Amino acid sequence: MNILLVGHPNVGKSVVFSQLTGVRVLASNYPGSTVAFTEGCTRLGDLPARVIDAPGTYSLSSPSSPAEEVVVRMLEDADLVVNVVDATALERSLHLTLEILDLGKPTVVALNMWDEAHHKGITIDVGELEREIGAPVVPTVAIAGEGLKTLKERLQNAPPPSATGRVTTEAERWATIGRITSRVQTLEHRHHTFLEWLGDCSVRTSTGLPIAILVLAASFLGIRLVGEVAEGYLAAPVFEQLYRPVTERISNALGQAGLVHQVLIGKLIHGRIDFLQSFGLLTTGLYVPLAIVLPFVLAFYFWLGILEDLGYLPRLAVLLDRVMHRVGLHGWAVIPNLLGLGCNVPGILSTRVLEDRRARLIASTLVSVAVPCGSLQAMIWALVGSPERGGGVRYVLVVYGTLLGFWFLIGRVLTMILPGTTPDLLLEIPPYRRPHWPTVFRNLGLRVEGFLKEGIPVVLLGVLLVNLLYWLGFFDTLARIAAPLMTQALGLPAETFAAVAVGFLRKEMAMGLLATMDLTIKQLVVASTLLSMFFPCVATFVVLARELGWRHLGISILVMLVASLAAGSILNLLM
Amino acid sequence: MRTEISLTEFESGQTVRIVEVSGGCKMRGRLMMMGIREGNQVTIVNQPSRHGPVVISVAGSQFALGNGLASRVLAQLVNE
Numbered sequence: 001m002n003i004l005l006v007g008h009p010n011v012g013k014s015v016v017f018s019q020l021t022g023v024r025v026l027a028s029n030y031p032g033s034t035v036a037f038t039e040g041c042t043r044l045g046d047l048p049a050r051v052i053d054a055p056g057t058y059s060l061s062s063p064s065s066p067a068e069e070v071v072v073r074m075l076e077d078a079d080l081v082v083n084v085v086d087a088t089a090l091e092r093s094l095h096l097t098l099e100i101l102d103l104g105k106p107t108v109v110a111l112n113m114w115d116e117a118h119h120k121g122i123t124i125d126v127g128e129l130e131r132e133i134g135a136p137v138v139p140t141v142a143i144a145g146e147g148l149k150t151l152k153e154r155l156q157n158a159p160p161p162s163a164t165g166r167v168t169t170e171a172e173r174w175a176t177i178g179r180i181t182s183r184v185q186t187l188e189h190r191h192h193t194f195l196e197w198l199g200d201c202s203v204r205t206s207t208g209l210p211i212a213i214l215v216l217a218a219s220f221l222g223i224r225l226v227g228e229v230a231e232g233y234l235a236a237p238v239f240e241q242l243y244r245p246v247t248e249r250i251s252n253a254l255g256q257a258g259l260v261h262q263v264l265i266g267k268l269i270h271g272r273i274d275f276l277q278s279f280g281l282l283t284t285g286l287y288v289p290l291a292i293v294l295p296f297v298l299a300f301y302f303w304l305g306i307l308e309d310l311g312y313l314p315r316l317a318v319l320l321d322r323v324m325h326r327v328g329l330h331g332w333a334v335i336p337n338l339l340g341l342g343c344n345v346p347g348i349l350s351t352r353v354l355e356d357r358r359a360r361l362i363a364s365t366l367v368s369v370a371v372p373c374g375s376l377q378a379m380i381w382a383l384v385g386s387p388e389r390g391g392g393v394r395y396v397l398v399v400y401g402t403l404l405g406f407w408f409l410i411g412r413v414l415t416m417i418l419p420g421t422t423p424d425l426l427l428e429i430p431p432y433r434r435p436h437w438p439t440v441f442r443n444l445g446l447r448v449e450g451f452l453k454e455g456i457p458v459v460l461l462g463v464l465l466v467n468l469l470y471w472l473g474f475f476d477t478l479a480r481i482a483a484p485l486m487t488q489a490l491g492l493p494a495e496t497f498a499a500v501a502v503g504f505l506r507k508e509m510a511m512g513l514l515a516t517m518d519l520t521i522k523q524l525v526v527a528s529t530l531l532s533m534f535f536p537c538v539a540t541f542v543v544l545a546r547e548l549g550w551r552h553l554g555i556s557i558l559v560m561l562v563a564s565l566a567a568g569s570i571l572n573l574l575m
Numbered sequence: 576m577r578t579e580i581s582l583t584e585f586e587s588g589q590t591v592r593i594v595e596v597s598g599g600c601k602m603r604g605r606l607m608m609m610g611i612r613e614g615n616q617v618t619i620v621n622q623p624s625r626h627g628p629v630v631i632s633v634a635g636s637q638f639a640l641g642n643g644l645a646s647r648v649l650a651q652l653v654n655e
Binding site: 174201 | 587600605614623624625630634635636637639641642643
């Protein structure tokens with residue numbers, strides 16, 4: 001038996017889904033956080049049932065994005081439908097409800113955010129609503145698990161909807177909705193709460209911009225601080241004091257040389273294991289992802305999670321709409337770009353919320369070329385931000401500045417070259433909600449788990465492969481071929497191309513290689529920029545190919561190659 | 576008799592009644608779904624100084640409408 005959850009964006013479908021199935025899914029306070037569907041299992045009485053969480057949709061008759069089109073197709077296979085409705089926006093939700101009921105499938109309406117409706121002074125007569133629409137209605141507060149048991153009970157014996165006067169035209173349907181709403185809902189006027197006031201302030205032009213600058217500055221500093229503390233006081237001591245003796249014992253047991261030593265421990269630098277440079281499975285293979293990248297990823301996702309749950313991101317989208325229009329996108333395209341700062345893969349997947357192919361091509365290209373993911377950012381800080389290598393925050397800002405400059409430039413050029421127009425923003429702005437910490441930490445856990453599960457195996461495999469290719473002399477050949485380009489245009493030693501090539505597997509791996517090469521700070525800046533822009537990692541590449549199709553992928557790669565070489569050469573000339 | 580002007584020409588804080596929504600039927604459909612349809616009352620939460628999205632509040636929910644969209648929605652001022 002298939003149960004499908006359908007409803008407007010941002011009404012809490014994913015939360016209802018988690019409560020029904022026990023499957024943890026990302027949920028956030030903005031529309032469109034579910035772009036694909038998720039499946040889970042539950043039991044209705046004695047029967048097992050498959051539950052599917054669909055992306056949010058406003059309408060079945062005129063889907064406006066690929067995410068919405070998916071829902072229409074999925075409804076065909078559903079046996080039971082749960083229509084999740086935002087109780088604070090009953091009237092406009094009913095349109096979708098009536099469309100679903102017209103399909104004739106057994107449907108139960110979950111009136112979610114029942115508590116919030118109460119706080120807003122909205123009262124809904126549930127019994128009367130049931131009679132009006134001819135289907136069971138259950139008030140729920142999904143985040144607290146309230147009403148879910150009743151929902152399941154009602155689902156067990158949900159009848160097909162009793163036809164309540166089919167309508168033929170849109171006008172008739174809206175008239176029906178108006179009649180139902182006025183009969184079942186009473187409103188009581190409430191004064192603005194502090195959060196509502198703050199919400200209005202952060203979209204107003206005069207106050208919104210200073211607030212945005214404050215939020216972004218705080219994000220930058222907050223992520224740096226949390227990341228540095230996690231790295232300096234947690235990861236580094238654990239590796240240096242607890243883990244180093246273990247690896248040294250293994251190294252000694254292996255006689256400090258030989259093939260097995262090379263693969264497990266790597267090269268000894270000045271007779272010692274260097275976690276960054278040795279490049280063995282047990283040394284660099286674990287140190288870089290766990291001690292350098294993980295603290296940054298953790299800090300980034302923690303902060304993003306808070307902003308998401310609060311509901312700030314749609315407001316940022318409104319403020320940045322005009323800037324985004326310059327690069328052929330509307331404000332909501334800040335979401336792929338922000339998510340891309342953690343990992344390009346979810347960033348590119350989230351371009352599905354954009355309406356047309358042109359916008360999706362531009363956004364995906366921008367993310368994959370000019371938005372550095374968490375691994376890259378941690379690497380940039382470690383390589384050009386560390387005083388040991390003659391770097392500093394100044395040089396980090398040069399890399400970020402170059403990326404931002406090219407982000408804008410690429411966007412401008414694509415906007416002018418690609419036929420078509422930029423669609424207008426049409427976005428629902430959710431109310432601010434106090435962050436719900438269980439949700440924030442669940443999202444953080446899911447994202448970090450994803451990083452560990454997908455990242456570490458690839459890094460380990462990569463370290464193995466790199467050792468093998470070195471042994472085969474592959475990188476020497478590669479370096480010879482790339483030499484003219486690398487040395488002449490970019491001012492880098494030919495071997496750095498090996499690092500860039502390795503970055504295709506996983507960006508953080510390039511770091512161990514670059515660290516061994518004894519580069520000047522200028523060369524490190526050029527190499528970091530090149531590595532960020534030139535070809536994404538393999539995981540991003542696969543998603544890019546799937547989302548864009550071959551022709552658009554070709555355009556995207558062309559942009560990537562031209563832009564990364566241009567950026568590298570310019571930095572080489574100017575610095 | 577009041578004049579109808581587009582949503583982009585009102586000021587922040589004003590309450591208006593929607594008179595006409597023009598544009599393709601798909602876009603009209605999406606706007607209607609958000610409560611932006613003839614006869615409904617909306618409040619302008621923020622009117623940007625230049626070409627930004629207009630933020631409106633309708634039936635307790637807030638929406639941002641890009642400038643092009645907002646200019647195709649005609650409305651008239653409601654006396655408070």
